[in-house]
Amino acid sequence: MNAVQKKLRGRPRKGQTDRAADRRALIDAAVAILNAGGAGALTARAVAERAGTAVGSVYTQFDSLELLRLEASAVTMHRLRDALAAALAACPAVGTADRLLCLADAYLAFAAANHPAWAAIFERRTVAAPDAVQADIAVLFGILEDVLRDGGRLAEAEIPVMARALWSSVHGMAYLADLGSLGPLGVDDVRPMIDALVRAAVRGFPGGEGPGAHQGGR
Numbered sequence: 001m002n003a004v005q006k007k008l009r010g011r012p013r014k015g016q017t018d019r020a021a022d023r024r025a026l027i028d029a030a031v032a033i034l035n036a037g038g039a040g041a042l043t044a045r046a047v048a049e050r051a052g053t054a055v056g057s058v059y060t061q062f063d064s065l066e067l068l069r070l071e072a073s074a075v076t077m078h079r080l081r082d083a084l085a086a087a088l089a090a091c092p093a094v095g096t097a098d099r100l101l102c103l104a105d106a107y108l109a110f111a112a113a114n115h116p117a118w119a120a121i122f123e124r125r126t127v128a129a130p131d132a133v134q135a136d137i138a139v140l141f142g143i144l145e146d147v148l149r150d151g152g153r154l155a156e157a158e159i160p161v162m163a164r165a166l167w168s169s170v171h172g173m174a175y176l177a178d179l180g181s182l183g184p185l186g187v188d189d190v191r192p193m194i195d196a197l198v199r200a201a202v203r204g205f206p207g208g209e210g211p212g213a214h215q216g217g218r
Contacts, residue, residue: 023061025051030072031117038116039123042069066127069120074133076117077140083110084143096151097202103144104170104194111174122175141167153205166201170194 029050033042044058044065051057062068087106093099111118129137144163148154154162173194177187185193 019061022053022057025053026058026061026068027071027075030068031075034069034072034076034117034120035114036116039069039120041116042072042120064127066125067130069123070125070127070129070133073117073121074136076114076121077133077136079114080107080110080118081136081140081143084140088143088147095202096147096153096205097199099147099150100144100166100198100202101195103147104198105191107170108174108191108194111178115178119178151202151205162201166198169197173197 026047029047030042032050033046042065044055047058047065047068048055058065058068062071084103084106087102088099091099091102093102141160141163144167145159148159148162149156173182173190176182177185177190182189
């Protein structure tokens with residue numbers, strides 16, 4: 001039997017387009033599950049059932065369920081990116097602190113409105129994120145970095161560091177409040193704390209905004 005005859009026997013192989021469609025269907029199913037029930041609801045069986053396929057297909061397309069979760073969470077990050085970009089475009093402020101606070105407000109609103117999927121983004125990770133997901137994370141930070149860059153008060157090398165410091169602080173307060181881990185402080189205390197943090201940070205920039213920047217500088 002020659003090579004051509006061998007290829008004609010057995011189940012036909014799926015084309016690249018079909019495999020990509022199957023992968024997309026599994027990601028879409030995982031996104032829907034994360035939106036509804038968070039990371040705890042994400043199982044290979046649940047994904048397969050929602051996608052209308054066999055459980056084995058999950059592991060044919062992805063090396064692990066965690067990698068599928070990362071791909072699905074990238075969809076949530078796209079939505080977060082769009083929400084932040086829209087909030088910044090609509091923000092009436094011109095001062096750096098107030099523009100950062102517009103982003104913080106949008107972040108808090110997104111977390112509240114999309115809580116299960118938002119929380120799933122920050123599940124413990126044991127594998128490296130795919131390059132595409134790393135690129136999505138960089139785009140998210142890029143929005144914050146652009147605000148800092150527009151302020152013109154930080155050296156270029158300082159901007160990524162400050163962006164990550166501010167995001168980590170804002171996210172940390174939001175996440176700990178969500179867990180009830182801020183001790184006597186509750187969810188209602190988060191926004192005033194973020195305001196104080198951001199304004200103090202910006203005042204510390206070289207030539208930083210003065211005390212009245214959040215009033216007349218809008």
